[in-house]
Amino acid sequence: MKRSHTKSQFVAVASIAAELSAVMDVAKEISLAAANAKAIAFRAGEKAKGFQPITDFINELAKDTIQLVNAINEHALSLYQLTVDEYRMTEANERFEFAAHLAKGAKYESSLYPVHQQVQQRMQICLSQFNVHIAQLLDQLAEVMHPARAARVIAANSRIEASQAGEYLQSLQAVAESVDNAAQVIHDNVQRCRSALSFINFVD
Amino acid sequence: MTTCSAAEAHYHLLILLTNKGVVSLMKMTKIYEGTHEWIMYGRDEHKPQNIIDTNQYIVRTPNRCLILEPGGIELFAPMLAAVLHHAPVEEITDLFASHQDPDIISSLGLWDQALPKAKLHAPAIWEGFLRHFGCETIEYVPIPDNGGTIRLETVELQIIPAHYLHSSANFHIYDPKAKILMSGDVGAALEQPGAPVFVDNFEAHVEKMRYFHQRWMPSNQAKRNWIERVRELDIDILAPQHGRMFKGEDVRRFLDWFEGLQVGIAV
Ligand SMILES: [Fe+2]
Numbered sequence A: 001m002k003r004s005h006t007k008s009q010f011v012a013v014a015s016i017a018a019e020l021s022a023v024m025d026v027a028k029e030i031s032l033a034a035a036n037a038k039a040i041a042f043r044a045g046e047k048a049k050g051f052q053p054i055t056d057f058i059n060e061l062a063k064d065t066i067q068l069v070n071a072i073n074e075h076a077l078s079l080y081q082l083t084v085d086e087y088r089m090t091e092a093n094e095r096f097e098f099a100a101h102l103a104k105g106a107k108y109e110s111s112l113y114p115v116h117q118q119v120q121q122r123m124q125i126c127l128s129q130f131n132v133h134i135a136q137l138l139d140q141l142a143e144v145m146h147p148a149r150a151a152r153v154i155a156a157n158s159r160i161e162a163s164q165a166g167e168y169l170q171s172l173q174a175v176a177e178s179v180d181n182a183a184q185v186i187h188d189n190v191q192r193c194r195s196a197l198s199f200i201n202f203v204d
Numbered sequence B: 001m002t003t004c005s006a007a008e009a010h011y012h013l014l015i016l017l018t019n020k021g022v023v024s025l026m027k028m029t030k031i032y033e034g035t036h037e038w039i040m041y042g043r044d045e046h047k048p049q050n051i052i053d054t055n056q057y058i059v060r061t062p063n064r065c066l067i068l069e070p071g072g073i074e075l076f077a078p079m080l081a082a083v084l085h086h087a088p089v090e091e092i093t094d095l096f097a098s099h100q101d102p103d104i105i106s107s108l109g110l111w112d113q114a115l116p117k118a119k120l121h122a123p124a125i126w127e128g129f130l131r132h133f134g135c136e137t138i139e140y141v142p143i144p145d146n147g148g149t150i151r152l153e154t155v156e157l158q159i160i161p162a163h164y165l166h167s168s169a170n171f172h173i174y175d176p177k178a179k180i181l182m183s184g185d186v187g188a189a190l191e192q193p194g195a196p197v198f199v200d201n202f203e204a205h206v207e208k209m210r211y212f213h214q215r216w217m218p219s220n221q222a223k224r225n226w227i228e229r230v231r232e233l234d235i236d237i238l239a240p241q242h243g244r245m246f247k248g249e250d251v252r253r254f255l256d257w258f259e260g261l262q263v264g265i266a267v
């Protein structure tokens, strides 16, 4: 692996953290929209009867998303640590390789072999751990896509229900709109995370 | 390399082909040979430009090896390769850092990978800072303000306080048997690549040291305290971390010159 590759990992891992914090904000927005919708539906009474379970559902989705993003954030943090370790080990390995090269012909040249080998092994361990974590993170990101997709379906349902809510039509439609938008944003952000990750997901 | 007597140290070039096809030169000079050896490594021509040239030293006993001022991260590979001419990796048991500067010890994280059982002797109050370079397997042996000793088999080296010269916690290494004082940044000069390793014309050498000492050394009081302490020692070679070493009469000349120099000129 080239060092420039490791440098791009830092950027990728950092950009994932940024995307995730945006996802978190949006999930909180959905949660707020759900609370709003609940209040409106309550006031609308019979007219928005079909809307009430939907608001609960939206709220659940927001909660799920927040929980998942929290878990992913933790994971991203350990991924960052791994990136640091891996960067260090790769760098160390390069230096040892250079030392081994320079030491050719030195009286105690061979004493470097086991040390160099250990450094190589440590680097390999770092690399494989890194790959395992990336794979896990990709799975988690795929999971976040589920509530986002579900939210879009619900938003469509909400629009239908809203159309029967008489004078509450507009405000409920606005709720449906904001859930739909939010779900779209989450979807896009997570998609960007995944492509950033797949960019650094390498096989050594 | 051939063996030299302490009095007339010869220097030799280790010529190596790097992976870029560049010739790398690390000069190795035996400056003492007796029950143990002192070797000076310097003038690394592989080092990238804009990096200050440094001298590294080792003290070699039959089964152990101490590296004094191991150097910056860029120097790690050439330094390790050079030491392998005198000691196998597993016998490099000790490192010494006079203070916290990157040109002294930013290679620590790499030595930490190479020498899991080694000890780093360094100022106690710099520990929390030096660990930023990476020190997970190497044991940090904190040197208290009043100094101490480092024992290598039968050799006992004295750790001489040199605080504020230039770092707040700073030590030098004195070997009473070899009569060598490794003086860190004290006695440092900025030299052209390829300069000889010993001062041969003190008067001419002064100009290469003056600004460095005036600007880097902060305290006249600390300077006087150190000179007093060092005048008590019997020194054949004063061995700084940059530039040439001082031998014989030049050691006394240096102390006299330094005594008369006003330092801390930036304020
Ligand atoms: Fe320094």
Ligand SMILES: [Fe+2]
Residues within 6 Å of the ligand: B101, B103, B104, B184, B185, B241, B242
């Ligand atoms: Fe220095």
